[in-house]
Amino acid sequence: MPRPMFVALASLALLAGSTALAAAASDEPIQPIQPAVVTKPAMVELGKKLYFDPRLSKSGFISCNSCHNLSMGGTDNLETSIGDHWQQGPINAPTVLNSSMNLAQFWDGRAKDLKAQAGGPIANPGEMGFTHALAVDVLKSIPAYEAMFAEAFGSPGVDIDRVTTAIAAFEETLVTPNSRFDKWLQGDKAALTAQEEKGYALFKDSGCVACHNGPAVGGSSFQKMGVVEPYQTKSKAVGLAAVTGKDADRFNFKVPTLRNVELTYPYFHDGAAKTLPEAVETMGKLQLGKAFTPEENAEIVAFLKSLTGKQPDFELPILPPSTDKTPRPKPFG
Amino acid sequence: MPRPMFVALASLALLAGSTALAAAASDEPIQPIQPAVVTKPAMVELGKKLYFDPRLSKSGFISCNSCHNLSMGGTDNLETSIGDHWQQGPINAPTVLNSSMNLAQFWDGRAKDLKAQAGGPIANPGEMGFTHALAVDVLKSIPAYEAMFAEAFGSPGVDIDRVTTAIAAFEETLVTPNSRFDKWLQGDKAALTAQEEKGYALFKDSGCVACHNGPAVGGSSFQKMGVVEPYQTKSKAVGLAAVTGKDADRFNFKVPTLRNVELTYPYFHDGAAKTLPEAVETMGKLQLGKAFTPEENAEIVAFLKSLTGKQPDFELPILPPSTDKTPRPKPFG
Numbered sequence: 056m057p058r059p060m061f062v063a064l065a066s067l068a069l070l071a072g073s074t075a076l077a078a079a080a081s082d083e084p085i086q087p088i089q090p091a092v093v094t095k096p097a098m099v100e101l102g103k104k105l106y107f108d109p110r111l112s113k114s115g116f117i118s119c120n121s122c123h124n125l126s127m128g129g130t131d132n133l134e135t136s137i138g139d140h141w142q143q144g145p146i147n148a149p150t151v152l153n154s155s156m157n158l159a160q161f162w163d164g165r166a167k168d169l170k171a172q173a174g175g176p177i178a179n180p181g182e183m184g185f186t187h188a189l190a191v192d193v194l195k196s197i198p199a200y201e202a203m204f205a206e207a208f209g210s211p212g213v214d215i216d217r218v219t220t221a222i223a224a225f226e227e228t229l230v231t232p233n234s235r236f237d238k239w240l241q242g243d244k245a246a247l248t249a250q251e252e253k254g255y256a257l258f259k260d261s262g263c264v265a266c267h268n269g270p271a272v273g274g275s276s277f278q279k280m281g282v283v284e285p286y287q288t289k290s291k292a293v294g295l296a297a298v299t300g301k302d303a304d305r306f307n308f309k310v311p312t313l314r315n316v317e318l319t320y321p322y323f324h325d326g327a328a329k330t331l332p333e334a335v336e337t338m339g340k341l342q343l344g345k346a347f348t349p350e351e352n353a354e355i356v357a358f359l360k361s362l363t364g365k366q367p368d369f370e371l372p373i374l375p376p377s378t379d380k381t382p383r384p385k386p387f388g
Numbered sequence: 389m390p391r392p393m394f395v396a397l398a399s400l401a402l403l404a405g406s407t408a409l410a411a412a413a414s415d416e417p418i419q420p421i422q423p424a425v426v427t428k429p430a431m432v433e434l435g436k437k438l439y440f441d442p443r444l445s446k447s448g449f450i451s452c453n454s455c456h457n458l459s460m461g462g463t464d465n466l467e468t469s470i471g472d473h474w475q476q477g478p479i480n481a482p483t484v485l486n487s488s489m490n491l492a493q494f495w496d497g498r499a500k501d502l503k504a505q506a507g508g509p510i511a512n513p514g515e516m517g518f519t520h521a522l523a524v525d526v527l528k529s530i531p532a533y534e535a536m537f538a539e540a541f542g543s544p545g546v547d548i549d550r551v552t553t554a555i556a557a558f559e560e561t562l563v564t565p566n567s568r569f570d571k572w573l574q575g576d577k578a579a580l581t582a583q584e585e586k587g588y589a590l591f592k593d594s595g596c597v598a599c600h601n602g603p604a605v606g607g608s609s610f611q612k613m614g615v616v617e618p619y620q621t622k623s624k625a626v627g628l629a630a631v632t633g634k635d636a637d638r639f640n641f642k643v644p645t646l647r648n649v650e651l652t653y654p655y656f657h658d659g660a661a662k663t664l665p666e667a668v669e670t671m672g673k674l675q676l677g678k679a680f681t682p683e684e685n686a687e688i689v690a691f692l693k694s695l696t697g698k699q700p701d702f703e704l705p706i707l708p709p710s711t712d713k714t715p716r717p718k719p720f721g
Contacts, residue, residue, distance in 0.1 A: 109460075132710065137719055376653070
């Protein structure tokens, strides 16, 4: 559980209070990303295989990695995703990177954590189009998977609770430390250019950090999209109101992380902003009532690009083959 | 070029003729797979990124790895593949593993080598749905790709010839040595069980090796599907005749490799055989006029499963991000 662990580590650093580094970092509204500490390697390895396994979809073609592609910043780089039978999804796929730090999952926060999120797309008719029971049937028919579940959980058995627990355990390792900005935060002042430093100062002074703060530079609150001016969009998503039923929560969306934002285009819940300069301009106008000059925009964009961290590095997983008893996918049924 | 190199190595071994191992191996109709020797690492690394990059498709969603998934034996494990806008492909996706050893590419051999093959799916409206010119435009808009092309080829420039050269160079590394059967061939007689050895003897004595021979256990000739009895299928594929225009070549298909066949289900050009026992039964009847007993079938299947080699092991590639100038994909256009 990276989040509690991070909090514990941060508290320790504050308690110790002994190094200039810790003191400097604590003055900033953004904190460095801590590397993942893997305490259950068998669980993480199982979760990784499941994350890449398209047999969790009805078609046998769509895996978690299809829309949260770890070669591409944990996203699909599409405005909205492609689901079973090429259905167009209703919302932009958020990055899985550093998502363990989010206060909740999905743009509207309807899943309280990664485990709760992981089951959603599998059974969503517009996404992987399967059912939890059928996905579990597939896994149960493969002895190599059964053995991995037994090892990871300490007892035999495959069920959707274990499937989502393992996927979440893998996702919790998908953090991206060591960005140039984090090195700068940790005292290496040569890690940023003058333009990037200016961009960070502007990012703070303009009020962006009111929402984009913490280690994930976002993910810690819901905020209204369109504070100063209403946001014009074709998207039908209403945000948190879909969960709470409260009119006051309409168009309140989870603030996205800005970590690796250079990789996670296009931007906003509707994917309407194709580039970072466009996203910065729109945010300035709609959220802050500010028109950044082209120079200021470029400074903020330069700062944002310094938030790209070390991407997850692991070997492409090799999946255990189906057996003669494994139910076959139905891509065209 | 693994094939010429392999031939060279094999010739050397024959010329030397000095070890029992080499002599033993040379008596067999199947030879061990040689590990890949990478002489151009920058080229292979570039090819790997391109292989995993869905921006070579119109939709931004389909990469080479979508249908030749290296987590799943270099196939999609579907009867026929899913293409742009979920179009149903006309034929089963053959494995990319050890495909450098094929005498030609595609089931009908219409591409003479991997380089010629690699351009096909990109521009096929039913597969990646793009054009070579548009794919090259995407790559040219990304300075990180431009730098990789310059490094790999020794001069600047991105064109489709270079794209397919690099993809082919990566694919040539996708060989799977060290199967249990290869260890057995190389003298480790404990590498196979008695059942597997019986299966191999039966595989030779029944005539399977007439077509499934060489290091790839196939891939070295075109043969008629349905020699003794005609093959019943809904597939409209006519095989080699589509290339030569000769009626005599109707239903002549490239003999598929049986390396990693445990991973490459379903079987045949139409993907109609869901399991190995089913495929062995059909091959026996239609190609050899033999009805294998259940025991014999199980022996052959056991032997075939010993052909699973070491799968390619490499880190999931991280793709360079698009820039503000990169043309965006059109998944729903």
